[in-house]
Every structure is written in structure tokens, then in C-alpha cells.
Amino acid sequence: MSNKVHLEEVNIHFGKTHAVRDVSMSFPENSVTAIIGPSGCGKSTLLRSMNRMHDLVPSARVTGKILVDNGDIYGRGVDPVSIRRRVGMVFQKPNPFPAMSIYDNVVAGYKLNGRLPREEANEIVESCLKRVALWDEVKDRLKTNAMTLSGGQQQRLCIARTIAVKPEVILMDEPASALDPISTLKIEELIEELKTRYTIIIVTHNMQQAARVSDYTAFLYMGDLVECGETKKIFTTPEQKRTEDYITGRFG
Amino acid sequence: MSNKVHLEEVNIHFGKTHAVRDVSMSFPENSVTAIIGPSGCGKSTLLRSMNRMHDLVPSARVTGKILVDNGDIYGRGVDPVSIRRRVGMVFQKPNPFPAMSIYDNVVAGYKLNGRLPREEANEIVESCLKRVALWDEVKDRLKTNAMTLSGGQQQRLCIARTIAVKPEVILMDEPASALDPISTLKIEELIEELKTRYTIIIVTHNMQQAARVSDYTAFLYMGDLVECGETKKIFTTPEQKRTEDYITGRFG
Amino acid sequence: MEREHFSKQFDTELNDIREKLLEMGGKVEVMIANAMKSLVERDTELAEKTIAFDHEINNLEMVIDEKCLEVLARRQPAARDLRFITLALKIVTDLERIGDQCANIAKRSRELNQEPSLKPYIDLPRMAQAASDMVKEALDAFVRGDDALAIKVCEDDQFVDELNEQIQRELLTFMMGDPSTISRAIKINHVSKCLERIADHATNVAEMVIFMVKGKDIRHTIA
Amino acid sequence: MEREHFSKQFDTELNDIREKLLEMGGKVEVMIANAMKSLVERDTELAEKTIAFDHEINNLEMVIDEKCLEVLARRQPAARDLRFITLALKIVTDLERIGDQCANIAKRSRELNQEPSLKPYIDLPRMAQAASDMVKEALDAFVRGDDALAIKVCEDDQFVDELNEQIQRELLTFMMGDPSTISRAIKINHVSKCLERIADHATNVAEMVIFMVKGKDIRHTIA
Amino acid sequence: MHGMAYRKAKNHLMNLVMLACTLAVLIPLGLIFFHILKMGVSSLSLDFFTQIPKPTGEAGGGMANGMLGSLIMIGGASLIGLPIGILGAIYLAEFGGSKVSTVIRFGADVLSGTPSIITGMVAYTLLVVPMKGFSGLAGSVALALIMIPIVLRTTEEQLKMVPGSLREASLALGVPFWRTSLKVTLRSAMSGVLTGILLAVARVSGETAPLLFTALGNQFWSRDISQPMAALPLQIFSFAIAPYEDWHKLAWAGALVLVTVMFVLSLTARFFGRSRHSG
Amino acid sequence: MLTDSTGAQHSRQRDLASETALRGTPETENILQTVTKREKEQAKGMKGDLVFRYLTTCFAFSILAILALMLYEMTGESMPSIRAFGWKFVSSSDWDAVQGVFGALPYLYGSVVSSVLALLLATPLSIGAALFITEIAPARWGTIIAPLVELLAAIPSVIYGLWGVLVMAPWLQSTVQPFLIEHFGFIPLFQGAPYGVSMLAAIFILMIMVVPIITSITREVLLAVPLSQKEAAIALGATRWETIKMAILPYGKSGILGAAILGLGRAIGETMAVTMVIGNAPNISLSLLSPAYTMPSVIANEFAETTSKLHGSALMEIGLILMVVTLIVNGLARLLIWSVSKSANGGAA
Numbered sequence A, B: 001m002s003n004k005v006h007l008e009e010v011n012i013h014f015g016k017t018h019a020v021r022d023v024s025m026s027f028p029e030n031s032v033t034a035i036i037g038p039s040g041c042g043k044s045t046l047l048r049s050m051n052r053m054h055d056l057v058p059s060a061r062v063t064g065k066i067l068v069d070n071g072d073i074y075g076r077g078v079d080p081v082s083i084r085r086r087v088g089m090v091f092q093k094p095n096p097f098p099a100m101s102i103y104d105n106v107v108a109g110y111k112l113n114g115r116l117p118r119e120e121a122n123e124i125v126e127s128c129l130k131r132v133a134l135w136d137e138v139k140d141r142l143k144t145n146a147m148t149l150s151g152g153q154q155q156r157l158c159i160a161r162t163i164a165v166k167p168e169v170i171l172m173d174e175p176a177s178a179l180d181p182i183s184t185l186k187i188e189e190l191i192e193e194l195k196t197r198y199t200i201i202i203v204t205h206n207m208q209q210a211a212r213v214s215d216y217t218a219f220l221y222m223g224d225l226v227e228c229g230e231t232k233k234i235f236t237t238p239e240q241k242r243t244e245d246y247i248t249g250r251f252g
Numbered sequence C, D: 001m002e003r004e005h006f007s008k009q010f011d012t013e014l015n016d017i018r019e020k021l022l023e024m025g026g027k028v029e030v031m032i033a034n035a036m037k038s039l040v041e042r043d044t045e046l047a048e049k050t051i052a053f054d055h056e057i058n059n060l061e062m063v064i065d066e067k068c069l070e071v072l073a074r075r076q077p078a079a080r081d082l083r084f085i086t087l088a089l090k091i092v093t094d095l096e097r098i099g100d101q102c103a104n105i106a107k108r109s110r111e112l113n114q115e116p117s118l119k120p121y122i123d124l125p126r127m128a129q130a131a132s133d134m135v136k137e138a139l140d141a142f143v144r145g146d147d148a149l150a151i152k153v154c155e156d157d158q159f160v161d162e163l164n165e166q167i168q169r170e171l172l173t174f175m176m177g178d179p180s181t182i183s184r185a186i187k188i189n190h191v192s193k194c195l196e197r198i199a200d201h202a203t204n205v206a207e208m209v210i211f212m213v214k215g216k217d218i219r220h221t222i223a
Numbered sequence E: 001m002h003g004m005a006y007r008k009a010k011n012h013l014m015n016l017v018m019l020a021c022t023l024a025v026l027i028p029l030g031l032i033f034f035h036i037l038k039m040g041v042s043s044l045s046l047d048f049f050t051q052i053p054k055p056t057g058e059a060g061g062g063m064a065n066g067m068l069g070s071l072i073m074i075g076g077a078s079l080i081g082l083p084i085g086i087l088g089a090i091y092l093a094e095f096g097g098s099k100v101s102t103v104i105r106f107g108a109d110v111l112s113g114t115p116s117i118i119t120g121m122v123a124y125t126l127l128v129v130p131m132k133g134f135s136g137l138a139g140s141v142a143l144a145l146i147m148i149p150i151v152l153r154t155t156e157e158q159l160k161m162v163p164g165s166l167r168e169a170s171l172a173l174g175v176p177f178w179r180t181s182l183k184v185t186l187r188s189a190m191s192g193v194l195t196g197i198l199l200a201v202a203r204v205s206g207e208t209a210p211l212l213f214t215a216l217g218n219q220f221w222s223r224d225i226s227q228p229m230a231a232l233p234l235q236i237f238s239f240a241i242a243p244y245e246d247w248h249k250l251a252w253a254g255a256l257v258l259v260t261v262m263f264v265l266s267l268t269a270r271f272f273g274r275s276r277h278s279g
Numbered sequence F: 001m002l003t004d005s006t007g008a009q010h011s012r013q014r015d016l017a018s019e020t021a022l023r024g025t026p027e028t029e030n031i032l033q034t035v036t037k038r039e040k041e042q043a044k045g046m047k048g049d050l051v052f053r054y055l056t057t058c059f060a061f062s063i064l065a066i067l068a069l070m071l072y073e074m075t076g077e078s079m080p081s082i083r084a085f086g087w088k089f090v091s092s093s094d095w096d097a098v099q100g101v102f103g104a105l106p107y108l109y110g111s112v113v114s115s116v117l118a119l120l121l122a123t124p125l126s127i128g129a130a131l132f133i134t135e136i137a138p139a140r141w142g143t144i145i146a147p148l149v150e151l152l153a154a155i156p157s158v159i160y161g162l163w164g165v166l167v168m169a170p171w172l173q174s175t176v177q178p179f180l181i182e183h184f185g186f187i188p189l190f191q192g193a194p195y196g197v198s199m200l201a202a203i204f205i206l207m208i209m210v211v212p213i214i215t216s217i218t219r220e221v222l223l224a225v226p227l228s229q230k231e232a233a234i235a236l237g238a239t240r241w242e243t244i245k246m247a248i249l250p251y252g253k254s255g256i257l258g259a260a261i262l263g264l265g266r267a268i269g270e271t272m273a274v275t276m277v278i279g280n281a282p283n284i285s286l287s288l289l290s291p292a293y294t295m296p297s298v299i300a301n302e303f304a305e306t307t308s309k310l311h312g313s314a315l316m317e318i319g320l321i322l323m324v325v326t327l328i329v330n331g332l333a334r335l336l337i338w339s340v341s342k343s344a345n346g347g348a349a
């Protein structure tokens, strides 16, 4: 399996805060990699560097190399807007566009490219909603407002919206932490299925969730990458003492 | 161990919704009982009936008997205000009074009802904060605003505030679901310690949490009490098929 | 028969363990059969093969152990699933020991084949068949969650024990009568003990199956 | 030696299992000693006691199993803790089997005490001491997470195996020489085999300890 | 399909358009500032704060009586308006939710949307006509009518923003509802409520229209609220439309003072508002 | 709160039983005392809640009372005029206090034209400015400009009027209006003589006055758009303008609409500034350059010095019309905002 995303000595500063230190690691293609670690260790910060969401924060500074398909996304002349189409993102709280219908939400990103013929749009909506296992639940009310869906459905809609623009990598920042347990399980199942087509990187501070959904796990601690490897290994026989302590609940 | 709280055929309606059906069960003294079940099954509703918080909802109707120390708290002439002093409550989101200092928050239960001599107040503050293991962290800044504390500290402050009015029973409605994992563990530890003095009833939709903290577990499903017994038993060898299915993640 | 997990992946993993256990059970049965065949038909080559085959059983034990550990770490199973996994962990040890016993039988068979035959084996194959059936049924009970079958296995142990005692008495008579048979008789005696232990292990499995299904621990109560 | 868990309760539970295991180990050692003493000193009463004592070991097995299951269900242990619990589950089986073997020794001792003594026991007590030490050291290694000690236990098994073979050869000579000793010799042979199996179980425990500490499964690699 | 280049160009163009809008908004407002400052500072003197207006033609004089009158009437308006507004808001926030409170809310909105001159007319028919004369009291009432809906709605919003969990926390401690409302809910919202009050005061202190036929204005010192009373905005108005250069200067000075007062009030309000967010 | 009656009876019986059983020893006496003390406190608590509820209810209802009283008074005072002129009052443009003939059409016309045109100019500018401040300008600019705009929204109208009449009107008269007449004189809107004080001046001053209001409310609405909405768009690969179009404006739609309508209400009712710059001539003229009159202005100018009862009543009727118009505008705004926000939030509940 080749590496889809590759980090080389990535450092991220916010003003004087050094939030991520010298992180080098790879994310294999068509697999789920979980990033775990205590609150404030830099998980979200690291994740957001991978589709240049930090460009919006004036104080943020990213150094080192972040390669997607061997191309440096922070390279000169690289347009963040086009990077974000290749590297999609799903957020903690479901955030469908409230003024739009379910249908419009799915094609919201796709439409930015210009007018979209009716049939093509229909096709995209159907295939994306099917892929997130939402089609059967909403096919009779595609034109109703997206906010009429439940939290879990909204999150799946957001995932549909993200895959509609045909990304290669999907970043997820605690995608289920605002959901009830059953919706959480549904999202986890979905992640399992999506990994056949996309490279998925997920931040979660629920260790059990990381254990359940991911193929690889990276453990961050105070901005450092402590250990990174197969999830099975990390959760049964980690190599680093700090990983072991964190995973077994020995902190403080 | 005697039973502190006892429910007999409790039914709770909201208008036409029958949220809790014919629940009869007991909560043993000085123990932690967890109420688990899928979202919307009536966990919070049942919990809130035990200190008459439903009195504020005009459409709510509670029938059956809820006995605390063998006294019916819905009996004629029973003042809900005094019930609530005996049966304290801790909520999902930490909710310290934002306009008050840490100190004032702890004694809020007294101060809001009238004056409290200085020395007595000092004593209460110290002992309660110690009991929730917050004293060492805040003793040098008792007069600062309570909102300057972290989420986990705020929740412990809320617990201190609750035990300050010397309740016998403490109800907790998902007390850690808004907290990060480490704060969650701290709260769980605290619950473990508090049970030597109080009867604790906790609602959680995190099954693992219920397994960790509780001595007894009750499983609610669509308003029905399906099973109730020792936590150890419920989680290894439940008697009801429905409990087994829920606990092993077989739903839908 | 049973409801599926919400997580298909979890179901897959549990099924995987179940299948691997069955596979191991199947291999163990073959091993019992082969070990006995090598003895009865004085087939030293088959005995060698059987001894070598133990290696595979050992490997399977480690694979299943690892899988169980992984499921425990990644899925936090509870109730029936938890009992299933922990008992898989224990059953696999029993199966591995059965494999060891088969290897022991094969070793004795290898030695016995060097010497002239003492007497035709009549009870021993019957005993082996009974033990083998018990292993099979215990595993079936485990996989199907069938406690009735498991109880039957526990009861069958009695029969194997009786056969064992009978064989021992018989061998003693042989040895007393003809000291030259002592060395061979001791070896045959050892085979009989091995078969008895195999039946014991099957009984262990069956007892644990009852625990898994009923949630009641009946070990050390009947025996 | 090791950092504490965030949850003291969890630490308490793990320690509880650890202590129960040690207690079981201690009882098993006493059982080995008593079984041997009943044999060497021809003390039938002690033999009876030892056989009855097996019951306690069996009970402890169930108690520890239940505790492990409870911790698995309630704490969702991972990594080292998970390995600890799963291995406790397996070790407890080994200890129980050691108890069974001791009972078997005591049974043989009871029978042997009815007959005149065959010869003074010299190698058997040495073997018993070695096996008992191995059990003790294996448990120490488990509790302390000491892989070096565990490796030593694995190596010691060799010594016990050799003693066993020596005893068997010796007994064969006896039996050949005097058919009237056959019945007793077979029983003593059985005792020796029991001790050998006890040492094997201790080795199993040691191997698993190495897995727990190092995370590496070395079972079936040295042997 | 649009290319990236097209999308980027559009982005830049729209940025420019929005910048232009901002300038178009800021320039006239800047001019107003500039003139008030320039004319006001040059016309301001100590006399302005101590003297009453001089008769036409005489140079000098000030608006001291207007300032005093404004203060008295605003005080009166607050005395009437604040209790009604705040307690009414408590009703809406705590017991509201039914149809009645929707109607009350709507009424308050209508009241605050009513042009201020109309409150003046109403105060005129209600007080001036029966009392047979213009009076400071009538002015106060007119101003109070303007304050009430502002205070009511801002207070209600603030009370509603207090999370229900806080109320529940207090009730769960065994505190009666009324104490909870006053000591927890209202107190938690206090800074927001104060902001609302300050904004309401700021608003009425600049009101002119409702005073035209209630307080009417007074050339002399006036402290008796049953008599016509001077007010700063009224004086600015009448001096501005008068054809005298001197009076224009005084009007500019008055404007500067009024604007300064407004600034101070809104800055204070902002301060309260901010401390709420950071606290 | 309902309880089944048997339960209540049951507990009362038990209470009695325990009381009789306890009486006698000094200790129990003590307990009884504390119990009764506690009960008294409870009773006080429950009574306090009742009193509190009635009190706040009274104050809340006084709003409705005030409103009713206002409408009643205004209608009552307008009755003479309504009886005398009927519908002619709004269709006629004769306003002669000496002859006692009153028609309010010029005032209506002036009010509507000045406020609607001012709003049409102000709204796009305000939205553009608010977007610039919140979304485009560096954060530091925003923190400077925004409070400035907010302060401007608080400046009293009399001061706008002062500036309008002393600075803007002369400038219009000397430069803008001649220019318009010269280059755009062919359009009826810009015909006539340059007076300075005029409909145009009123429109300008109203625009300048409502711009800060609409801008600051719009800005708050935009700030309330959750970051998650913006991030959603950005993560889909939207440019800044596309983000505004896709996420921000739709989310803030109802709030912005409300802001605009609030501006309209303010513009219609605005008295002082307009009175000072519109010229106060009851004309109905297509030209924006000629003086005009508005409803609030005529009230402000004439109400204190009415010549007859009918004159006062006519002014009252204008006030009544003004009030009804603002009521309708505000009511409409409210309904609009409600319907929009309902469709957005309704599902979330």
C-alpha cells in the first residue's frame, strides 16, 4: 500500500505557541488512520494543516513538508482552494448549510465549478447519498430543509457533501463526538466502508473509537508524535512507555 | 444495605407522550446506580422525577410513588423546594453561577436563601472543596470568578455546591459527557469516593462509563425498565435478551 | 439464530475467530484419527507426520490468541461476546493440549512400531473414537451455543474414563503374566491415559460452553 | 516500579487479581509439598487432605476467572493491562491443572501406602522440589513482570524432563526384575509424569509472562 | 464550467466592491464627525456649561438650563420606565411562552417602533391637556414610553440568554423560584441588562421630538417638573433653525456636548458588554 | 402536579402517626419545633413565588395597557377630523388652517418617497460595508471601524439635522444640485431650481442616518454566523466570495432583512433631521430638488401651535396614520423574520 499523505518534520506555531513539533509520518492510501492524544496535544492543529485550513488564522505558521501524492501542498504557487478540493474535511459538529435543502447541500461544493446540468446533479446526489447510506432515509424528501434531519443524519449529509467534490483524502475532526451512541456507530460503520475509496484521517479523543475504526493509530503528546503504527499493535503491544501509559489510563 | 430511594409503578407523561412506563425499582443506600439506555428512552425524565424538577414543566405529569426514606416526595403538602435540598442534582454541562466567585458558588445554596455566618461559610467551602478534590487546585484563588476554571474543575465545583447543602441523594445527568477524557476520569473517581456518604444515581449513555462507576445498573428501553441489577452481572451475564443485545451493540 | 451486531466488522471478526476455532478443532480431530491409525496400522511414517503436525496446531493457537486479544482491545466486548472471547482464549489452550496428547500418542506409536505387536487394539480405537466425538461435539456446542449438547459431552466423559480403567487393568494382567511386555504395556497405558486426557479437555470445553450460554459456571460441580 | 492508574479503583482490582493469583500459587506449592510428603512419609491422612484441598484450588480458579471477566467488562483494559488479564485467565487454568496433578499424586500415594514400600524415594523429591520452584518462580516473574526470571524457568524445564526420563528407566529395570513391583512401579511412574507435567505448566506460565512483558509470543519456539 | 481563474477574478472584484461600500458609508459619517468637532470645539466655552441662553442678538450665553432639564427628565423617565421594563421582562423570560406573552412582546415591538413624536402627542393629550400646561413631567413620561420597550426587550433577551441549566442548578439547590429569578437569573444577566439600560438612556437623552409639545422648552432655569422645562436637544434644534450665526455656534457646542455624552454612555455600555463576554 | 390521591392520603396518615408517636420526650419536642419552623419557611417560599408571579405579570401587561391607551387616545382625538374629512383626508392635498380644510396627501407622499429611496440607497451599502468589516478586512480594522459605526448609530437625530441644515444643504445647493440640473435636467427627477433644503437633502440625511443602524445590525448578524458554517464552505474549496455567497449570506438572510426593515421604520418615523432639511413645503413634485414635507415634520411644526380644534385633530389623524403605518411595517418585518427563522430552525427542534 502506498502512502497518500506524507508529513516531513512538520512544525506548527501559533504566535509563540509551538503546537506541533517535528512530526514526520505517513498515511497509507485507502486506510483509516486515527490521531489520538490528550486534549490540547495538537491533534486538530495537525489535521487542519493537511488541507491548509490554518491559512485563515493569521498567527498560524506551518513549516516542514506536507506531501499529498508526493506534491508539497505548501509549495510555492499551490492554491489552497484547489488543495481543499482534493483534501476534504468533516467537522466535529454537523454543519449542513441551514438555508439549503438536502439536495442542494450535497451539490453545494460541486456547484462552485459553474452551472450543473440537472441530470448530472441528480446523479451525484443519489450516488453520494447512497454511499453514506442516507439515500433510503431521505430520498422522498430531498427538497426539504437539511436542518430537519437528526444530528447523525446531518453528519452523514456533511460527509456526502464532502465526497461529492471527489476528494482523495478526507480529514475528520472528532466527527462523532456531538452524536448519540447509535449515530456514532453508524458513522463508524460508514468510515469503514469509505476507506475502500478514500484515505481517511480521523482525530478522536475517544480511544475506544480509534481502536474500533482505524487501521493505523498515531499518538500525539504535547505536540510530539510519540508513536505511530498499526492500531492492533498500538492497543495491545505499544512500543513506547508513554503510549502504553496513555492507552491504559495511567496519566497525571 | 437498605434502600434509599424507591420507585413504585412510576409513570411519567408529557402531554400525550408516555415517557416512562410503570417503573418500579430501588436504589440502595450508599451506592452508585447507573441508568442506561438508548437516546430518548426516558433516562433523564426518570431521573428528574426524583427531585421534582418536572414541577416546572406544565405539561409533565408524574404518577405512582417515589419514596425517599419511605416518604412519598409527591405527597400532599410536600414542598418541592425542601425535596430538592435532600435530593441534589448535577447536570450535563457544568453550570456554576457565572456572576459568582468560586467561594460564593460553593455556598450558593445557603446564600441564595439568606445570610450565612462567615466562619461557617469558610468551613463549608473548605470541606466541600476538599471532598471533591478541588481544594488544592483553587485554595489560592477562592475569590476569582468561577468561570475561570476548566470544564472539569467547574463540574467538580458544581458537585461541591450540591453537597454543600447536605443532600442525601445526588442525581447526576450525564455529568461527564461535556468533558474531555481526563476530566471524565476525575469525575468518575470522585463519584467512587462520594458514594461512601451519598446515594448516587447517574444517567449516562456511555455504557463503558456505567460499567466503570456503578454498583448497580438499570436498563431502560422506550420508557420501560427492562432489567436492573448488579453492574457486574448486567455487563457479563444479563438476564434479558434485550439487555444483552443493547450491551453487546446489537441494535437496529 | 442470533441478531447481528450493529458493526458488521465486529461480526466478521467474531466469525473469523469462530471459524479458526472450528478449523483447529477439525485439525485436532484429524490428528487424533491419524495418531490412532499410526498405532493400529503400525504406520511409523504417519506417526512422524502427526508429530510434525502438532506445529500447525501450536501456530493456530497463537493466531487465535492474537485475534482474541485484538478484539478485546479494539471492540470492548461485553456479556455474551465477552464470554465468547474469553472462552475462546481458554478453549484454544485445551485444543492445543489435545494436539500435544496426539503427538504423545504418535510418539508412543513410533516406539511401539519398533517392537512386535502386543495384542490387537480393540478398546483403544473405541476410546479414541469416543474422545474424538467428544471434541467434535464440544466444539459444535461452542459454536452453536448449544448447551444441551455440551451437557451430553460432560456425561460422555464417564464412558471414556471407564474404558481407560478397563484398559489399565487389562494391561496390568499382561505385564504380570509376561514381564517382557512391560515396556510395551507401559507405552500403551500411556496412550490410554492420553486419550483419557483428551476426553477431559473436551469436557472442559463443554463446561465452559455451558458457562458461555447460560452464564453459569458449572466447572468443578459435576466432577 | 510502575505508574499507577488514573483510577485507583482499577488499580485495586488489578492488584486484587494479582494477589489472588499469588495466593493460588502459594496454595499450589503447599499442595505439591504435601502430596510429596504424603508419598515419602507414607502419610495417607495427608494424602486425603491434599485430595480434598484440590477443591479450594478449583474454587479459586472460578473466583479469579470471574474477577477477570468483571474487569474486562467494566474497565476495557488495553495493552499491558489487557495482556495481564488475558494471561491471568490462562495462568489460572495452568494452576488449576497443577492442583489436579497434585491430587493425582496424592491418589497414587494413597494407593502406594497400602502396599509395602518399593524403594526409598531420592530422585522424586528432588524433581518435586524443582517443579515447585519453577511454579514459584514463574508466578514471581508474572507478578513482577520479570522476563529474565521467566526465561530461567523455561530453561529449568530441561532438568525436570531429564529427571523424569531417568526415573522411568529406573522403574522399568525394577519391573523387569520383579513383576510383583509392576503395579507399584506404574504408580510411581505416574507420579513422576505428574511432576513433569507440573513443570510443563510452570513453563507455560513463564512463556506467557514473557509475552506479557515483552509483547512477544515465544510459545512453541524454544520447545 | 468556470475555471479557477474566473472564480478568483470574481473574488477580487467583489472584494473591491465591498471596500467601495465601506468607504461610501464611512465618508459622510466622517464628515459629520469632523464638523461637529471643528465647529463645536471652537464654540465651546465655560459659559456654555454655566449660563442660560442670552436673548437674541446678545453674544455669549450657554445651555446650562437645558442640560439640567435633560438630566431631570431622564431621571424621571428612568424611575418610571426601568421597573416596568425589567419586571415585565422577567415575566416574559420566566413565565412566557404562551400566547399572551407573544402578544405582549409584539406590543413592545410596536411601541418601540412607534415614531417618538407620537409618544409626544400621546403625552400631550394625557398630561399637558388635563394639567393645562406643558411640563417636565409630561416630558419624562414621554421619554419613559420610549425607554420601556427598549429596556423590556433587551432585558428579556439577556434573561433568555441565561442558560436554563443555571436556573435548574439553583432550583436543584432548593432555592425558591422568585429568589432564583432575582438572584441567579437576573444577576447573571446583569451586565447585559445594564448595557440595555445605558443604551436606553443614551437613546432618550438625544430625543427631541417627544419633548416638542410636552416639556416645550424654557429660556430660563427650570427645576419644577410641573412647569415647562428646558432640554439640551430642544435647544440645539431651535438654535439650529434660527437664522443667527451666534446661535448656530451654540447649537454646534450643544451638539458636541451631546455627542460626547452619548459616546461616554455607549463606551460604558460596551465595557459592561465586554466584561460579560470575558467573564 | 398530579399525584394519585391514595398516595397523598397514605403519606398524611403516616405523618400523623409519627407525630403522635414522637410527642413526649424533650428531644422529640425539639425535632417537632424545627419541623414546624421548616414548614413555615416552606410556606413562605411558596407564597413568595405566587406574589412574584402576579407582580411581574402586572408589569408585563402594563405594556399592552399603554399601547391600548395610546391607540384609544389617538383615535379619540382624531375623530373630529375623521368625521369631517373621511377618506378625502388622505387623497386631498389642501391644507389650510385658516379655512379649516385639511388633506394629508403631500405629507404621506413625502414620507413614503423619502424613506423608501433612502432605504434603497442605504441597504446595499450597509451590507457591503458589514461584509467588508467582518469577512474581508484584517481583524484589526474591524475592531476599529465597527465601534465607530455603532457610535454613529447612537447619535441623536437632532445632530444629523444640525449638520444637514448647516453643512449639507448649503453644499447641495452650491454644487450637487446645479450639477444634477445641468447634466441630468432632462430627467423629471432632477428638474427645478437648487434650493438646498429639499427632498434630496432629506433622502441623503435619512440614508446617512440609517446606514449605521443597518450596518451594525448586519455586522452582528454576520458575526453570529457560526465558524463551522464558514469552515464548511472553505473546506469544500470555496473562495472567499463563494463562502460569503454560499454560507454567510443565506445564514444571515433573515437578520439582514430585519435590519433593513428596522431602518425603514426608523426612516418613516424620523422627525427632527428631516424637518430641518426637507424644506417643509407641502408639494407633491416629481423633482427631488424641490422642498417637500413629511408627516412627522408637519406634526413637529404645527402641533404646539394649533389654530383650531380641527387643526389639532387633523394632526392627530396624521399621527394615527403614522402609527398605523409603522405598526404595519414592523408587523410585516416581524412576520417575515419569524417565517424565515422558523423554516431555518424548525427542523432543529
Ligand SMILES: Nc1ncnc2c1ncn2[C@@H]1O[C@H](COP(=O)(O)OP(=O)(O)OP(=O)(O)O)[C@@H](O)[C@H]1O
Pocket: A014, A017, A019, A037, A038, A039, A040, A041, A042, A043, A044, A045, A046, A057, A059, A205
Ligand atoms: N487558533 C489558535 N490560536 C492560538 N493557539 C491555538 C489555536 N489553535 C490551537 N491552538 C493551541 O495549539 C495547541 C493544540 O491545540 P489543538 O486544538 O490542536 O489540540 P487538540 O489536540 O485538538 O485538543 P482537543 O482534543 O481539545 O481538540 C493548544 O495549546 C492550543 O491552545
Ligand SMILES: Nc1ncnc2c1ncn2[C@@H]1O[C@H](COP(=O)(O)OP(=O)(O)OP(=O)(O)O)[C@@H](O)[C@H]1O
Pocket: B014, B017, B019, B037, B038, B039, B040, B041, B042, B043, B044, B045, B046, B057, B059, B205
Ligand atoms: N419537557 C418535555 N416535554 C415533552 N416531551 C418531553 C420533555 N422532556 C422529555 N420528553 C420526551 O420524553 C421522552 C424521554 O426523554 P428523555 O430526555 O428522558 O430521554 P433520555 O433517555 O434522557 O435521552 P437522552 O439520552 O437523549 O438524554 C422523549 O421522547 C422526549 O421527547
Ligand SMILES: [Mg+2]
Pocket: A043, A044, A045, A203
Ligand atoms: Mg481538537
Ligand SMILES: [Mg+2]
Pocket: B043, B044, B045, B173, B203
Ligand atoms: Mg437525557
Ligand SMILES: O=P([O-])([O-])[O-]
Pocket: C097, C197, D097, D197
Ligand atoms: O495439560 P494437561 O496436563 O492438563 O493435560
